[in-house]
């Protein structure tokens with residue numbers, strides 16, 4: 039099926055919300071008794087696939103697999119093969135009609151389903167996303183899928199039971215629920231991945247709307263629909279790329295260097311792993327957003343009592359719960375995940391008819407199945423089983439771990455042999471620990487690290503896996519902080535919930551602060567520099583982030599109408615970087631030694647960073663930026679993060695119905711530094727038709743010339759010509775002009791026109807001709823001005839939305855933290871506490887009339903993203 043034509047039916051299928059009648063259940067097989075122990079690794083798989091291998095989605099009705107299939111097909115540029123549509127194509131009628139027809143009986147229906155499964159899979163081995171129907175729970179379909187999973191990702195889509203029940207209008211006491219749960223169990227054992235489709239206010243709004251209207255296209259064009267599915271879309275695209283071993287496209291788009299979280303923790307120094315115990319979050323009482331503290335990865339730890347203790351063998355209910363919390367952590371904290379099952383805790387275990395080793399192996403598989411970036415394996419685990427797991431690990435990285443309590447401590451030769459085993463396995467990272475009995479144990483680690491560094495690899499091409507070695511217990515804290523990678527930390531919200539070993543971990547804030555207190559790193563000074571900076575919200579936003587991450591830095595504003603005044607500030611050896619604002623974003627380039635490729639392309643800079651090391655012919659300027667040590671500055675490097683903020687906001691609010699296509703049009707208002715960043719962002723987002731409107735037409739023309747040249751170069755440079763749209767940047771000369779004929783109405787509008795007066799120049803007080811806002815699916819309107827917060831343009835778009843047009847108005851206070859988050863990461867090299875930074879902007883915003891925004895508590899603005 040053509041993905042492009044699918045949009046109206048895939049997101050909210052008309053009729054999907056009908057009560058689940060006996061009729062359409064005739065195709066479901068009778069339930070088998072529940073298995074006592076779930077075999078999540080039943081599918082023998084390598085989890086390594088050809089890059090174009092088709093992706094299969096299975097799951098019960100109402101789990102959202104069709105919407106996800108649509109999203110994946112669009113994002114990866116693949117065909118969508120959907121079982122309901124295929125059924126209709128094959129039989130000439132819908133399932134319900136087929137079953138209503140007296141000529142057909144359940145046996146014939148099953149036969150159709152069986153043939154359908156066979157043909158869908160066999161005819162679409164590559165370049166497709168296949169959404170299966172009920173045939174996936176029949177034994178024949180199950181066998182087909184298991185075999186298919188040897189070469190393809192087969193993703194089991196799981197959704198909250200309550201949601202599915204409401205959605206299918208199944209009465210609370212109906213036995214249908216247990217049938218559906220049984221189907222979930224079956225899907226689990228014929229699939230090799232699992233995606234928990236989290237409740238998303240937007241998704242439900244959209245789907246319910248579709249149900250009420252019984253007209254899917256109406257649903258899509260309603261204002262409520264406009265804000266739907268974005269989070270699900272982001273989650274699923276990230277998941278699919280991860281399991282296909284592809285880099286996350288959204289991070290790639292934004293340039294991995296800017297997004298600290300996209301640089302793998304092994305490639306950075308001073309990275310932190312926040313330990314979260316499953317038992318602490320299983321009941322859902324902890325607001326997971328609270329856990330965001332600038333940690334680089336989240337380590338989800340489980341022990342036998344979490345899994346087995348409550349009379350649950352490794353069963354489907356438990357796996358669903360874990361799957362849900364795993365997905366929630368991922369969405370809310372948005373960091374890579376470490377999946378860690380504590381093997382020794384299974385010592386006295388009798389899980390159904392499985393051994394301790396088998397259960398552990400099942401759980402390791404579960405980690406890769408959920409798409410964890412890292413899975414911890416115990417270095418004492420049986421070799422053959424471990425190898426079996428490694429064959430199926432796909433793109434998941436392995437952390438080999440051992441906790442030992444030998445009386446010889448770190449000097450015990452067994453410890454070194456563990457490291458050597460980890461090298462042979464081979465593990466990507468090795469983590470060794472013991473309990474600290476005295477301070478001597480912390481010193482002994484250094485001796486051990488020295489001997490470990492002498493270890494030999496069998497393959498001289500391979501470097502030794504990084505070693506994290508520390509002592510646990512209060513005495514061991516110093517040793518934890520002497521590591522530079524994945525330092526284990528806790529969080530105050532977790533610490534209060536736990537009385538034993540987690541209390542011995544330092545919080546991220548304490549651990550980071552320790553590296554500064556000990557003089558390993560230096561406190562630095564940052565600022566915003568520009569002609570009108572006193573209103574800047576950047577100091578509040580950055581200082582809050584420093585505090586949360588344990589960075590003893592400072593942030594101030596400098597106001598001057600003379601760029602030379604920057605010299606005095608940046609000559610301070612403890613100066614760490616500056617945000618540059620109006621009117622210097624272009625002018626500052628002349629004092630910089632080097633520019634990031636993006637700043638170069640945009641022709642404007644909003645972030646400058648110090649280069650402290652002397653110039654070298656082998657190391658690039660960008661790599662010589664010193665982010666955590668003070669000292670004389672030899673030169674300055676310029677970057678631009680405004681385009682990152684714009685890209686993030688557009689992507690966050692663009693509904694799947696408005697996903698960028700070969701005819702999409704966008705409109706940029708203005709021709710200054712911000713407009714440059716906006717055009718660049720749209721080029722990077724692959725928008726084919728970009729229009730500029732600016733009061734002074736010749737400035738708009740100059741921008742169009744610059745970016746048309748760039749679009750050609752960019753297209754050539756990325757080599758992605760096959761999937762990239764031809765891009766054109768055009769100028770609309772007058773507000774009196776009709777929207778250019780031959781072009782679709784814009785679905786992305788970015789206003790880069792200051793909404794307040796600057797010096798003698800009065801504010802533009804701009805609104806748009808209604809004839810330019812006729813897109814039937816609405817679109818995203820991004821206002822970059824935030825003084826005043828409600829600009830005339832923003833009000834115009836809000837009115838349109840109120841009158842029934844699905845436009846999403848995005849105010850300037852949403853863009854501000856996004857560029858700030860990127861600047862924070864560039865300036866400090868640390869992962870930003872994003873929700874906190876967004877919340878601080880809202881908290882500190884004071885309107886022209888001296889009023890604060892209404893916020894209930896600090897975190898309430900997290901609704902911004």
Ligand SMILES: O=C1C[C@@](O)(C(=O)O)C[C@@H](O)[C@@H]1O
Pocket residue numbers: 566573574575576577617618619620644645680854857
């Ligand atoms: O958009 C902004 C915000 C800012 O102007 C400030 O107020 O700190 C600083 C600029 O660098 C940035 O581009």
